[in-house]
Amino acid sequence: MTAPALIWFRQDLRLADHPALEAARRKPILPVFLLDDAAAGAWRAGGAARWWLHHSLVALDASLRARGVALHLARGRAEEVIPALAARIGAKEVHAGRLHEPWARKRDAEVAERLRAEGGELLLHSSALLHDPRTLRSGLGRPYAAFTPFARAIFGKGEPPPPLPVPDKLSGPELPGLALDALELLPSDGPTWWQGMEEAWRPGEAGAQSRLARFMADGLCGYSEGRDRPAIEGTARLSPYLRWGEVSPRQAWHAARAAGAEGDHAFLKELLWRDFSYHLLWHRPEMPEAPLDRRFAAFPAVRDRRLLRLWQRGRTGFPLVDAGMRQLWHIGWMHNRVRMIAASVLVKHLLQPWQDGAAWFWDTLVDADLASNSASWQWVAGSGADASPFFRVFNPVLQGERFDPEGEYIRRWVPELAEVPRRFVHRPWEMPGGPPAPYPAPLVAPEEGRRRALDAFARMRATEAA
Known part of the structure; x- marks a missing residue:
């Protein structure tokens, strides 16, 4: 009997182009989302982001259930919860998308150490960026400190790999978890300030794909000029979907290439600015609090x-x-x-x-x-x-x-x-x-x-x- 694997969903709340899911899709899987506010500390998700996360988890669970498994929700310290869940289902492998925030890097090292002590392994996959900031270097062998040479280097590498398909069917052990409301992601002060967000957005992978298709059809042509005009819908409005990984940067990149419209280069550079920001964060982890200069x-x-x-x-x-x-x-x-x-x-x-x-x-x-x-x-x-x-x-x-x-x-x-x-x-x-x-x-x-x-x-x- 094939041992199951644990899929730890984090900032990749989708099923398409999901390298961690692809790596284990032939095994029984337990999909898990863990809320670990203690590890994030001051960088726990803010109020608006938590509202989005709540609705994104609803959408992800529905997508997983349609393919045969349910999303397991948990709350607590990852170095305790993840190894315990893996042990409960007999999983030796935990697959997850690589995170780049300083607090997440420290936490992942602790989770990996705990899993190794128990005969398991944390396998991290690149799912949030176009290129791994650990390996990209300038001609002098240093991390990039300016965007233009960074972008030139990535364009020079050619096209990123094509997105991975959505798995047709999944299976795995049933393990009851928390109810979504137990994560307490929604505001407790009633439906006041976040009503406008409900009218403006559709969190989740389906909403991301709808938004991406709409932008490619109606917004990419003329994007170079239209993105600076706030009175019109001239921007992609994909940023929250990219932030939570409901669409991958590879999907956005290849969609723009396929559209072949004027404005695609400017849009691709915006994707690269996002990569560049993570490149800076990886090599200068003090960036959220201290000036780089x-x-x-x-x-x-x-x-x-x-x-x-x-x-x-x-x-x-x-x-x-x-x-x-x-x-x-x-x-x-x-x-x-x-x-x-x-x-x-x-x-x-x-x-x-x-x-x-x-x-x-x-x-x-x-x-x-x-x-x-x-x-x-x-x-x-x-x-x-x-x-x-x-x-x-x-x-x-x-x-x-x-x-x-x-x-x-x-x-x-x-x-x-x-x-x-x-x-x-x-x-x-x-x-x-x-x-x-x-x-x-x-x-x-x-x-x-x-x-x-x-x-x-x-x-x-x-x-x-x-």
Whole structure:
């Protein structure tokens, strides 16, 4: 009789293109999802991501049941729970997709050690990225520190392998687990802030495939320009599906190649930026908390909880920023161009620590991803990879006039400005009598914010020189 295997689902909540599942599909399997908040610590999934995870697990269990097995849910320390489950079913192999977060790497080493002590083995498979960050090196044999040579190297390797098929039928031992509600992933404060997410998203593998097909048919052509226009559906909106592994980057890559539309190269580079972020995280595990450019430890940010709160609630007085922050609160997602501008205003105009902004995104984004979130915030702050010139300061007014020229995005998410004439929609403080109540005046004038940021950079450099 063939010994069963345990399949540990983590950030690969799908059945298609699942290397861990493929490696054991001819064996009886026990599919397991384990919630291990203790190991994740400060990086346990935030509120919006936990809402998504709840619904994604519902979808994954349904897909598995349709093929003959059920998803086993558990909660606790992985180094205790996973070996115990493997022993209960007589499994010597535990298969899982490789994780890259520092806390997960430490935990996997502990799980592997415990399994080895009991005669078992943890087998990790590459399922979340296009290329393994452990093996990719520059011509000098070093990890990449800039995106352009990184992307050039991956394009030079040719196409990634084609996606793996969905298994037709699965079988395995029955082992009762926790009910999904016992994981306590949904908010306990009632159906309030997350109702907008329910209207905007369809978590799960089927939702991912539907979204991917729709984007390839309607959005890939013109993506190069459309992705910067927040008023239109010009982006793929695949980020939460990639974050939870409901679609793999290989599936997205090959779908874009098959579509053959103008814009595919720009889309593939976005997939590579995600890979690059994980490359940075693997080699610089301090990235979520400390600046990659160590000079920025001396950046004179002054933590102000009032300013942070106004930014969080979309009350900065900069219409494009406020529209983005309110979109984020309503649907757990914000347009990427607006993310950059909102982040720049917090860090440079308001001189707040980038870590505080990253923490808010971590809790409110359905696509909250430690590598991408950290790398992107550091890029905007000037302390990260490819942050050149590091003293770049986005003007939120000019950015709005360029990328939302009619103010459609602003009027949708900031109803106080719905009737403001076009010439004032990006600068309502210039209206006779000021902005319509209750919309606030800017927390700082755009020109003053830029001057403050440049002065802060000058003080940082002076500290370094001293």
